[in-house]
Amino acid sequence: MYQGIRISGFGGQGIISAGILLAQAGMIENKHVSWFPAYGAEMRGGTANCSVVVSSDEVASPIVARPDTVIVMNEPSLAKFEPMLKPGGLLIINSSLVNSKPQRSDIRVAYVACNKIAEEIGTTKIANMVALGAFMGLTGALGVEAISKALPKVFKRAKPELLELNVQALKKGAETKIS
Amino acid sequence: MKLINKKPSSLVDKPMRYCPGCGHGIVHRLIAEIMDELDIREHTVGVAPVGCAVFADEYFNCDMIQGPHGRGPAIATGIKRSKPECIVFSYQGDGDLASIGMAETVHSAARSENITIIFINNAIYGMTGGQMAPTTLLGQTSSTCPAGRSVAVNGYPIKVCEMLAQLEGARYLERTSVSTAPGVIKTKKAIKKAFQNQIDCVGFSMVEVLSTCPTNWGMTPVQGARFVDEKMTPIYPLGVFRSPEQ
Amino acid sequence: MAEKILMKGNEALAEGAVRAGCRFFAGYPITPQNEVPEYMSWRMPEVGGSFIQAESEVAAINMLYGASATGIRTMTSSSSPGISLKQEGISYCAGADLPIFFANVVRGGPGLGNIAAGQGDYFQSTRGGGHGDYYTIVMAPNCVEEMGNFPRRCYELAEKYRVPAMVLADAILGQMMEPVEFDFEPVDPKTLKAHDWALGIAAGRERRIVRSYDLREGKLELLNLERMERYRKIQEKEALHENRQTDDAKLVVAAYGTSSRIAAGAVKMARDKGMKVGLFRPITLWPFPTKALATIAEHVKNFLVVEMSMGQFVEDVRLAVCGTARVDLYARPAGVPSADEVFTEIEKVYQGIR
CATH class of the missing domain: 3.40.50.970 (Thiamin diphosphate (ThDP)-binding fold, Pyr/PP domains)
Known part of the structure; x- marks a missing residue:
């Protein structure tokens, strides 16, 4: 198996940590993994995005130029990353913050109200986890158990209560269906 | 028979190749006497510069390292941080310390690196043949300002002690001269204090020694000594600019 | 571990x-x-x-x-x-x-x-x-x-x-x-x-000097020799390299560092399509694994160098094969190729091999 993923959004939406969490979970499942961030010259206010590869084979390039899955957490990310997606690829859209619709018809699209669902669970901080849950549910690329194990390794200083909310968000996100 | 004087054991027993009337030999001997008196020879590491004193590594009877032009304070920093039990001194000329190595000078002082710097200011580049130094006086001729240093072309001489005195990290700064016998005695006292400070972990200590370069000044040794007293000291006044007691 | x-x-x-x-x-x-x-x-x-x-x-x-x-x-x-x-x-x-x-x-x-x-x-x-x-x-x-x-x-x-x-x-x-x-x-x-x-601490031993100069007549040359x-x-003794599938290869891709892992992906794509392509990757760049590469060049007559520069690494490859093989270059100066792009280059070169 090979999954090349791009996750994109505003700085502060947990884009970078969501990517690391995927890589950590893939590692726990004994897959080959890589994570690569976009690191711009600007420190704040820019968009954040990262590439993650989870594969049964060695990872060639950690830069995912033709993703199997794209997760867009904010409006500007849609226009930037939709064109990169492989034909037949999966586009997960955070419909709480993204109003535009994708242009392509050769892709699968899932709308997830990440912020709204996260708020219902307790905090919008975990909107990224709702999106990851959707990714797991729709692709089956990684199990909930691996992600749960990965959580405390990535968020080393997080309180157990917050980690529990993260797991809830993942599970809720995993209920997402392709529209 | 009673022994009344001898070569310091911190000096290697070989003739120095400095010119007649040059101040390097005097200051070398003072440093060596101080190393003997403080009994630190066996754990002192000296840093030799680029310039006439490049050969200092052959003259001091302690561990020595010779490094790139101007980088003495950085090299001394690396040694001192790795071996805090060692006494580390950097011996530098004016081109080395105040021109190419100014950043290292300022920042080692700002960090109050616990090292000792001996700064020889003779207002000229010696080894390369008498070019203008950052400390060359206005009107003074050199091989790169043959008509004399002018403000319009070359700007003003740099007064290192006055400049470094602005930094909290510069714990001890004193300017002395080796142009006279009393000056030599005062210089020895100042250098000894700069070493004692390091032993006492006081921080950055520097002694600026006004020295002579009769060869490149086109003077006799006697004229050279007079040049220091009459021309240099009015621009570079002697005295203590910062001391740990302040 | x-x-x-x-x-x-x-x-x-x-x-x-x-x-x-x-x-x-x-x-x-x-x-x-x-x-x-x-x-x-x-x-x-x-x-x-x-x-x-x-x-x-x-x-x-x-x-x-x-x-x-x-x-x-x-x-x-x-x-x-x-x-x-x-x-x-x-x-x-x-x-x-x-x-x-x-x-x-x-x-x-x-x-x-x-x-x-x-x-x-x-x-x-x-x-x-x-x-x-x-x-x-x-x-x-x-x-x-x-x-x-x-x-x-x-x-x-x-x-x-x-x-x-x-x-x-x-x-x-x-x-x-x-x-x-x-x-x-x-x-x-x-x-x-x-x-x-x-x-x-020099107690009980001769003083030591660390320096890079020697002005004595003829001494610097002796030091350098x-x-x-x-x-x-x-x-x-110390050159290191990695060979992948070079034994039966008709074309060997040579790359180091990041380029080599991307090239490895492209080589795999080529093998999946039945093309006899291998990979040579120097692990030490100096010393360059000249002998190892020359050994491959005894039976492989086509090399493709992939580097993220204008053609620097290719010079060492050419020196090593010493005119006994053809060496093509895919240069990406300050650009990162994808495995797909490297594969396209492999196909181009491979088709030209008799």
Whole structure:
């Protein structure tokens, strides 16, 4: 198996940590993994995005130029990353913050109200986890158990209560269906 | 028979190749006497510069390292941080310390690196043949300002002690001269204090020694000594600019 | 051995050096290697070492010159423009036979270039880099695990031959995360052999001098001839490389570092399509694995060089095959090819082979 993923959004939406969490979970499942961030010259206010590869084979390039899955957490990310997606690829859209619709018809699209669902669970901080849950549910690329194990390794200083909310968000996100 | 004087054991027993009337030999001997008196020879590491004193590594009877032009304070920093039990001194000329190595000078002082710097200011580049130094006086001729240093072309001489005195990290700064016998005695006292400070972990200590370069000044040794007293000291006044007691 | 840890390349590099016994780091901020000094700023005090943020790259390398002269394991890191600034100091270390270790996390150039990955510092790294006649041992990792494991090898080689050694990485290897398993137990510096040239406490021994000059008639040449003999031994014994599927290959792709892992992906695509393509990857760039490549060239008559520079690495490949094979070049100066793009180049060259 090979999954090349791009996750994109505003700085502060947990884009970078969501990517690391995927890589950590893939590692726990004994897959080959890589994570690569976009690191711009600007420190704040820019968009954040990262590439993650989870594969049964060695990872060639950690830069995912033709993703199997794209997760867009904010409006500007849609226009930037939709064109990169492989034909037949999966586009997960955070419909709480993204109003535009994708242009392509050769892709699968899932709308997830990440912020709204996260708020219902307790905090919008975990909107990224709702999106990851959707990714797991729709692709089956990684199990909930691996992600749960990965959580405390990535968020080393997080309180157990917050980690529990993260797991809830993942599970809720995993209920997402392709529209 | 009673022994009344001898070569310091911190000096290697070989003739120095400095010119007649040059101040390097005097200051070398003072440093060596101080190393003997403080009994630190066996754990002192000296840093030799680029310039006439490049050969200092052959003259001091302690561990020595010779490094790139101007980088003495950085090299001394690396040694001192790795071996805090060692006494580390950097011996530098004016081109080395105040021109190419100014950043290292300022920042080692700002960090109050616990090292000792001996700064020889003779207002000229010696080894390369008498070019203008950052400390060359206005009107003074050199091989790169043959008509004399002018403000319009070359700007003003740099007064290192006055400049470094602005930094909290510069714990001890004193300017002395080796142009006279009393000056030599005062210089020895100042250098000894700069070493004692390091032993006492006081921080950055520097002694600026006004020295002579009769060869490149086109003077006799006697004229050279007079040049220091009459021309240099009015621009570079002697005295203590910062001391740990302040 | 310990469990795998997900680490950033720059952090693996720093941790690898610490585990190998490094106890002095001096550096200056520059993207994309900032995680190295940041990591060292807390890790060094933790292991009783020293960390200094220097006032410049020039000061940093000279702090290393002083620190390594006391015989301890030291490190500095930077990225392309900063490594240029350090070259004078590296030349002094080579001239004074000090076994320093440093890393270049290469970015796009020349000049300020950009902060993305590049391989444009190949000549600088493998041809000495600074002034005078000298070489630096250059190791080129192609994954984060090697970023963590190569510093130890660099220290051992540097000390064995008394020459500087470096890791030549790039922005991708520095910024990416991958699982890491260190292939050695942490080194306690106290267990390392004391060097008979190290400065410090001189009680009961002759004084020592560390310097790179000798002005006596004819003496410098004698020093250089002795050093040349050490370089010859390094070339004879220490070259490392990796071959993949070269035995039956009609075409061998040659690449190092990041390019080599991308090329490996492209080679796999070619094999899946039944094309007889292999991969040659030098792990040490100096010494260059000339013999290993010449051996392949005895039966492979077509090579494709992939490098993220205009054609620097290709020169060493051409020197090694010495006119016995055709060498094509896919150059991406400050660009990162995808495996698909490399595969397209492979197809083009492969179709031309009779």
